[in-house]
Amino acid sequence: MTHNDAPGSKIPMVVIKRLPVYQRYLSELQKKEVERISSGELAAKIGITASQLRHDLSCFGNFGQQGYGYKVDDLLFEVNKILGLDHNIYMVLIGAGNLGRAVLSYPNFLSRGFIFKAAFDQKQPPVNLNIEGILVQPVRELESYLKEQLIDIGVITTPAANAQEIADILVAGGVRGIWNFAPISLKTPENVVVEHVHISESLLVLSYQLCHKGFGRLPVSY
Amino acid sequence: MTHNDAPGSKIPMVVIKRLPVYQRYLSELQKKEVERISSGELAAKIGITASQLRHDLSCFGNFGQQGYGYKVDDLLFEVNKILGLDHNIYMVLIGAGNLGRAVLSYPNFLSRGFIFKAAFDQKQPPVNLNIEGILVQPVRELESYLKEQLIDIGVITTPAANAQEIADILVAGGVRGIWNFAPISLKTPENVVVEHVHISESLLVLSYQLCHKGFGRLPVSY
DNA sequence: CTAACTTTGTTAAAAAAATAACAATCTTTA
DNA sequence: TAAAGATTGTTATTTTTTTAACAAAGTTAG
Ligand SMILES: NC(=O)c1ccc[n+]([C@@H]2O[C@H](COP(=O)([O-])OP(=O)(O)OC[C@H]3O[C@@H](n4cnc5c(N)ncnc54)[C@H](O)[C@@H]3O)[C@@H](O)[C@H]2O)c1
Ligand SMILES: NC(=O)c1ccc[n+]([C@@H]2O[C@H](COP(=O)([O-])OP(=O)(O)OC[C@H]3O[C@@H](n4cnc5c(N)ncnc54)[C@H](O)[C@@H]3O)[C@@H](O)[C@H]2O)c1
Numbered sequence: 001m002t003h004n005d006a007p008g009s010k011i012p013m014v015v016i017k018r019l020p021v022y023q024r025y026l027s028e029l030q031k032k033e034v035e036r037i038s039s040g041e042l043a044a045k046i047g048i049t050a051s052q053l054r055h056d057l058s059c060f061g062n063f064g065q066q067g068y069g070y071k072v073d074d075l076l077f078e079v080n081k082i083l084g085l086d087h088n089i090y091m092v093l094i095g096a097g098n099l100g101r102a103v104l105s106y107p108n109f110l111s112r113g114f115i116f117k118a119a120f121d122q123k124q125p126p127v128n129l130n131i132e133g134i135l136v137q138p139v140r141e142l143e144s145y146l147k148e149q150l151i152d153i154g155v156i157t158t159p160a161a162n163a164q165e166i167a168d169i170l171v172a173g174g175v176r177g178i179w180n181f182a183p184i185s186l187k188t189p190e191n192v193v194v195e196h197v198h199i200s201e202s203l204l205v206l207s208y209q210l211c212h213k214g215f216g217r218l219p220v221s222y
Numbered sequence: 223m224t225h226n227d228a229p230g231s232k233i234p235m236v237v238i239k240r241l242p243v244y245q246r247y248l249s250e251l252q253k254k255e256v257e258r259i260s261s262g263e264l265a266a267k268i269g270i271t272a273s274q275l276r277h278d279l280s281c282f283g284n285f286g287q288q289g290y291g292y293k294v295d296d297l298l299f300e301v302n303k304i305l306g307l308d309h310n311i312y313m314v315l316i317g318a319g320n321l322g323r324a325v326l327s328y329p330n331f332l333s334r335g336f337i338f339k340a341a342f343d344q345k346q347p348p349v350n351l352n353i354e355g356i357l358v359q360p361v362r363e364l365e366s367y368l369k370e371q372l373i374d375i376g377v378i379t380t381p382a383a384n385a386q387e388i389a390d391i392l393v394a395g396g397v398r399g400i401w402n403f404a405p406i407s408l409k410t411p412e413n414v415v416v417e418h419v420h421i422s423e424s425l426l427v428l429s430y431q432l433c434h435k436g437f438g439r440l441p442v443s444y
Numbered sequence: 445c446t447a448a449c450t451t452t453g454t455t456a457a458a459a460a461a462a463t464a465a466c467a468a469t470c471t472t473t474a
Numbered sequence: 475t476a477a478a479g480a481t482t483g484t485t486a487t488t489t490t491t492t493t494a495a496c497a498a499a500g501t502t503a504g
Binding site: 183197205206208211 | 238239243268269304305306311319321323327330331398399405407413417418419422423424425427428429431432433435
């Protein structure tokens with residue numbers, strides 16, 4: 001598949017999931033003021049094949065030069081554009097608990113154009129708290145807030161038991177994406193994208209690997 | 223491949239990553255006191271094919287009964303055992319910042335047998351702080367601590383710039399696995415498993431999807 | 445300017461993963 | 475107890491993903 005393909009062509013999810021990794025390595029190279037890099041060098045750093053890297057990029061366009069490789073600045077610019085990092089994205093967070101506060105105060109989101117416009121909670125302690133300049137409001141005001149403000153992404157960091165009701169309010173309020181940290185599969189209409197952060201799942205995968213290691217039994221293939 | 227295969231047979235990583243999802247749905251069923259479930263019903267809930275579910279499970283054994291399905295209790299017991307949830311795992315956390323404190327105080331890890339034995343930080347404010355019964359110690363004591371205590375997993379929630387040096391100390395101290403929240407690819411010997419939690423990567427994937435939605439151009443295939 | 449290299453983008457082949465198919469066999473009902 | 479129905483575990487097929495191969499095109503050095 002090439003970037004010239006007819007409308008309706010699909011980019012595989014496996015490819016999209018690798019883009020943030022490319023973005024990260026390219027950012028590092030740019031910070032080190034490396035000017036150019038070949039698919040072979042970059043792939044080696046990342047730990048994949050050059051073939052896969054070139055194949056992935058070719059889904060989106062021709063960013064390299066034969067005999068030369070890729071200009072780091074140019075390729076990073078293109079990858080950023082593909083990922084939507086070339087414009088701001090506005091977010092609200094619901095559930096200003098331990099994890100929610102960590103997410104709210106993480107500076108790297110803002111620096112990449114992900115802007116928290118507001119935060120909401122149910123209980124009094126988080127409500128009225130000021131976290132990195134964002135005042136936590138009572139959650140009953142979420143619905144009316146979304147009527148007034150254009151919000152792209154709702155971030156759910158409430159307990160799993162409350163996540164679906166919050167998702168419903170977010171969807172009704174017109175958000176286009178939900179970033180969900182609660183360990184539950186949310187039901188949303190097709191036009192709302194849900195991205196689930198699998199923190200606990202990840203620990204179980206690690207646990208599995210520790211359990212089945214060194215015996216020569218049931219090892220893992222990557 | 224069957225569970226009877228000769229030693230050296232490999233379980234694909236894609237299969238292992240689905241096990242925690244099965245675990246979660248089975249736990250929910252158990253909580254609802256559902257006694258039995260067929261591969262068809264469970265797969266429908268999860269949103270995969272019955273074929274895939276049965277195929278995955280058959281990597282580990284024969285847990286069902288023809289004409290009946292699976293006993294929820296029994297299957298959950300087996301999945302828990304496969305994931306290593308049938309015994310305690312001892313952990314230390316390094317970097318008791320915003321995210322580190324959220325992880326330390328999350329009760330669902332302890333309830334599943336993941337036990338934080340200690341936490342470490344560099345700066346004074348987190349050090350001496352008591353988080354859910356765990357006293358944060360100066361990070362310079364990490365090395366000697368690991369000599370005295372048997373720790374399975376080291377959890378890294380320091381900034382990326384310090385993650386590799388911490389990983390080196392953990393490896394030297396004999397941990398078998400590293401759960402890494404820092405956005406950097408750690409270099410470790412083969413016998414130490416690293417599991418990376420992709421929080422920021424996940425947000426970029428969501429951003430991509432919002433960007434390429436509804437135009438009929440570059441849609442996503444799952 | 446030319447020739448020897450290098451490296452891309454793309455097509456082809458191989459490998460892995462998902463899905464379908466179905467015999468074997470257990471459950472349920474009568 | 476027997477016959478009908480349900481569901482598994484496994485093998486076969488299809489689809490997806492990864493890797494390899496290579497012509498085309500640009501770079502670099504002399
Ligand atoms: N902390 C972790 O390490 C961790 C790990 C994996 C998953 N998670 C998940 O992330 C989510 C948040 O975890 P946490 O540790 O921050 O929990 P937490 O209890 O510290 O925070 C949850 C917050 O949500 C608020 N809340 C509850 N119901 C609400 C509602 N209806 N509307 C608005 N706010 C509401 C609570 O008042 C609280 O402030 C949970 O779903 C948890 O399962 C957390
Ligand atoms: N907070 C988030 O939402 C988020 C999202 C994605 C990734 N991350 C990553 O998770 C990690 C932690 O993030 P955070 O928000 O908690 O940052 P933070 O700054 O709040 O916490 C980092 C902690 O690590 C400590 N530290 C620094 N160097 C250390 C060392 N050598 N030894 C021991 N402790 C040390 C600091 O004193 C601090 O307490 C970072 O790598 C960050 O990039 C965080």
